Amino acid sequence: EPEVTQTPSHQVTQMGQEVILRCVPISNHLYFYWYRQILGQKVEFLVSFYNNEISEKSEIFDDQFSVERPDGSNFTLKIRSTKLEDSAMYFCASRDRGGLYNEQFFGPGTRLTVL
Amino acid sequence: SQQGEEDPQALSIQEGENATMNCSYKTSINNLQWYRQNSGRGLVHLILIRSNEREKHSGRLRVTLDTSKKSSSLLITASRAADTASYFCATEPGNDMRFGAGTRLTVKP
Numbered sequence: 001e002p003e004v005t006q007t008p009s010h011q012v013t014q015m016g017q018e019v020i021l022r023c024v025p026i027s028n029h030l031y032f033y034w035y036r037q038i039l040g041q042k043v044e045f046l047v048s049f050y051n052n053e054i055s056e057k058s059e060i061f062d063d064q065f066s067v068e069r070p071d072g073s074n075f076t077l078k079i080r081s082t083k084l085e086d087s088a089m090y091f092c093a094s095r096d097r098g099g100l101y102n103e104q105f106f107g108p109g110t111r112l113t114v115l
Numbered sequence: 116s117q118q119g120e121e122d123p124q125a126l127s128i129q130e131g132e133n134a135t136m137n138c139s140y141k142t143s144i145n146n147l148q149w150y151r152q153n154s155g156r157g158l159v160h161l162i163l164i165r166s167n168e169r170e171k172h173s174g175r176l177r178v179t180l181d182t183s184k185k186s187s188s189l190l191i192t193a194s195r196a197a198d199t200a201s202y203f204c205a206t207e208p209g210n211d212m213r214f215g216a217g218t219r220l221t222v223k224p
Binding site: 031033035041042043044045048050055056058091093102103104105106107108109 | 148150156157158159160163203205209210211212213214215216217
């Protein structure tokens with residue numbers, strides 16, 4: 001069964017460093033998403049991406065964040081200068097052309113630890 | 116605004132019993148989804164109910180949706196210890212999915 005994959009599973013970085021979290025969505029999916037979950041808190045929407053552009057973003061997704069689909073398979077989240085409060089699980093998700101009436105498939109997440 | 120608030124926050128039952136979790140939301144939605152998350156793991160999609168549907172079944176899961184009350188319920192019948200997890204409802208008022216804080220379900224063997 002196709003699945004969303006994410007790498008790395010755990011990333012440790014120093015405050016102020018740039019990190020890139022990588023996701024490979026399911027191959028025929030058209031809509032892509034990033035979410036984060038701070039330990040013990042709810043899952044929070046960051047950004048949605050469709051047709052090579054951001055379709056919606058939350059207030060969390062400030063200028064320090066960017067997303068890219070550099071080729072036909074990867075979908076990346078970049079944090080330019082990490083802060084301690086960026087420590088969280090980051091989940092990528094994708095959905096197919098059915099759009100809002102179909103489910104989102106989530107990856108296993110990347111645990112980001114900022115020291 | 117807060118979307119997808121679940122109650123109870125925690126629920127502890129014996130194996131074999133039914134578990135009911137509720138979710139309320141504030142704005143209009145296209146669909147409502149329920150997810151499960153085992154501790155420290157990713158999100159597993161359980162079921163999606165569209166805004167024009169009132170009830171949906173999947174195995175031991177039954178989901179209802181009342182758009183007039185802006186609420187949904189997830190019923191897990193004949194619970195098993197393996198059902199122990201956090202359960203989240205999520206709504207999509209637009210092209211962004213909003214999760215609730217979740218219900219932590221513990222099923223005791």
